[in-house]
Amino acid sequence: MPVHFSLDEYRTRVARTVKAMAAADLDGLLIFAPESQYWLCGYDTFGFAMFQCLVLSGDGDLHLLTRAPDLRQAQQTSTLSDAQIQIWRDLEGVRPADQLQDLLAELGLTGKRLGIETKTPGLTAYNGDMVRDALKTERLVEASDLIAGLRRVKSPAELDCIRRAAALSDDALDAALAATRAGVSEGDILADMQGAVFRGGGDYAGNEFIIGSGEAALLCRYQSGRRVLDPQDQLTLEWSGAWRRYHAAMMRTLVIGKANDIQRRMHDAAVEALEACEAAIKPGAPMGDVFDAHARVFDAHGLTHARLNACGYGMGIAYNPIWVEFPMFYEGNPMIMEPGNAFFLHMILMDSENGLAMCWGHSTILSPTGVERLSKHTLDLVEL
The missing domain is CATH 3.90.230.10 (Creatinase/methionine aminopeptidase superfamily)
Incomplete structure (x- = not known):
């Protein structure tokens, strides 16, 4: 199934978000709201009820961390390539936030100033505590209104x-x-x-x-x-x-x-x-x-x-x-x-x-x- 908007429209949305991140002095953005994920790249799922995070770096690069049931969901509904999708495994005692930390290291965002969306059902209080515990070296800044603010004016x-x-x-x-x-x-x-x-x-x-x-x-x-x-x-x-x-x-x-x-x-x-x-x-x-x-x-x-x-x-x-x-x-x-x-x-x-x-x-x-x-x-x- 193709995405529902042109690639140029998605590129414009990402560019607007990167500009807003720069204005807020953010090196990256941890995106948990499903509306934000859908708006940026078309990714469409109710898998946010588990744990997933879309990471946007300051250069406009997107990477998704999600579960195996949502791999093909991301492949079929979003602009993301396979290289931009990572899967965390269901195991006893698993903490997907630890794999999120590894992803941030791969992207050169360790210890950086990162915006985070918390005002969303896409990040429960339990998972939010897990993220903060795992990302102790990063400076997390509340950014729930960044993309939400951009989305208010519709194309x-x-x-x-x-x-x-x-x-x-x-x-x-x-x-x-x-x-x-x-x-x-x-x-x-x-x-x-x-x-x-x-x-x-x-x-x-x-x-x-x-x-x-x-x-x-x-x-x-x-x-x-x-x-x-x-x-x-x-x-x-x-x-x-x-x-x-x-x-x-x-x-x-x-x-x-x-x-x-x-x-x-x-x-x-x-x-x-x-x-x-x-x-x-x-x-x-x-x-x-x-x-x-x-x-x-x-x-x-x-x-x-x-x-x-x-x-x-x-x-x-x-x-x-x-x-x-x-x-x-x-x-x-x-x-x-x-x-x-x-x-x-x-x-x-x-x-x-x-x-x-x-x-x-x-x-x-x-x-x-x-x-x-x-x-x-x-x-x-x-x-x-």
């Missing part, structure tokens, strides 16, 4: 992947709308939504599709167990199409039967907040402005008690356990928004007193001329 080819993921999200919503009615199991709705993504050539998302009806419509996390919809019910869905590991999430609360006056008021507020947030996404503005727009609308509608303390986040490459590209839209976030950013906006209202939810959201791209909404669907209240 045109990456934005095309996000648009394709959004089209799959729309297909999944079409499937949900066709399937949702009284007497239907949540499992059937999930099957149709996920099936629409797969039939469109998409991937599993970075976390489970979130579904909840009745009381569970007030949840914004996946939970085990399926329920059958009542004649008068509510169904909250949060999902994302995934194309080449790129995501574009959406969120809806659907009403089965007829909406009551409270649900209608909540829906009106959610749509107003969503449009206010879109208007606040501007080049050069801080992400905190978007949260302020969200809070201002909901608070004016008397819904402070039902809103959350964040209203979205970045979209891009994502692996389990979550499709979030940090940081989130929260109060006071100083991160400056730039053209080429992609965001998911979610207006989540959960009124525990009345037992009602109303959650609306979709993904967007920030261009030099404004916000591109990545959904064909209207913001009209849905009653099924």
